[in-house]
């Protein structure tokens with residue numbers, strides 16, 4: 001099929017849950033994507049904060065093809081080396097003692113919710129009613145499956161699928177008094193993104209995260225950090241919560257972990273892991289040797305201190321360049337490393353379309369926030385090129 005026929009056929013054959021531009025990507029290299037017309041695009045979306053090493057990284061592609069030629073899938077009924085190696089990497093570089101693997105961010109949060117509910121019921125008989133309340137926050141996004149959606153705030157995503165999982169209370173993000181009001185001894189977990197992504201790139205204040213830690217300790221609840229979008233180097237630190245100097249009981253990861261292949265993970269302390277027994281939770285595909293071979297390449301690179309220092313340096317350059325834009329359409333630039341939100345006065349959709357016309361791919365985070373999430377290997381020159389395109393779009397809009 002020709003490119004335009006493929007684009008036309010999409011609406012006929014695919015459930016219409018996404019609105020896609022009329023482009024067909026055929027390949028990518030580093031920070032660039034190429035379409036069927038041979039046009040080159042600077043990719044400041046990285047597949048929604050996924051392709052941390054860029055497209056077609058040589059070492060990543062070699063590891064994937066070698067592993068595919070050796071062994072792709074055996075299910076979680078058997079041991080494989082890349083699986084254990086990835087868990088070891090994650091544990092040795094975090095607060096966690098053990099890892100549960102799955103296939104996506106939503107699934108990682110499902111696991112976190114199940115673990116928290118099981119932890120709350122530990123040592124109780126079947127007739128007792130364990131505490132079950134989970135506190136989540138305004139602007140929070142945790143995924144589209146029913147459990148993850150239940151702790152996701154946006155009404156538009158929730159309403160069509162009601163009734164969702166009971167036992168969720170929402171408090172105001174970055175407002176400790178509001179969290180204190182919602183929490184009680186029936187609370188089994190608090191779930192929060194250290195940097196809200198879909199909610200408009202909103203970093204949590206370090207004292208807010210520290211306050212939530214205290215609140216959880218006070219009520220015997222588990223603290224869950226959702227680092228699906230902000231984790232693994234995106235913030236310029238391996239984990240976004242590092243800046244707050246507190247650790248969670250559970251941390252969920254997904255997007256960049258395997259550099260473009262589907263994976264999710266819930267990292268837990270021993271006390272949480274101890275309540276989960278064989279048969280309590282599982283997944284057929286999770287963390288097979290292929291996806292873990294890819295993830296080990298990503299982890300080895302991203303966890304290097306020099307790599308993270310480079311991310312911080314490029315991120316500071318990007319923030320500076322954006323802050324120097326003079327458009328009166330810009331309300332605020334918010335950044336956590338290479339996750340950047342530019343809040344605008346109106347909808348950012350026209351700007352995204354105009355930038356795409358000029359060879360730059362951007363996404364939104366809500367109606368009014370332009371989100372920049374380039375691959376972590378982006379260079380300062382590529383940042384300059386992207387900001388110039390944004391500036392030219394803004395000046396031709398006004």
Ligand SMILES: Cc1ncc(COP(=O)(O)O)c(C=O)c1O
Nearest residue numbers: 104105106141142143197228229
């Ligand atoms: C913070 C956060 N949690 C969870 C998810 C859900 O991840 P997935 O789309 O892989 O299910 C997302 C996706 O955008 C996210 O940003």
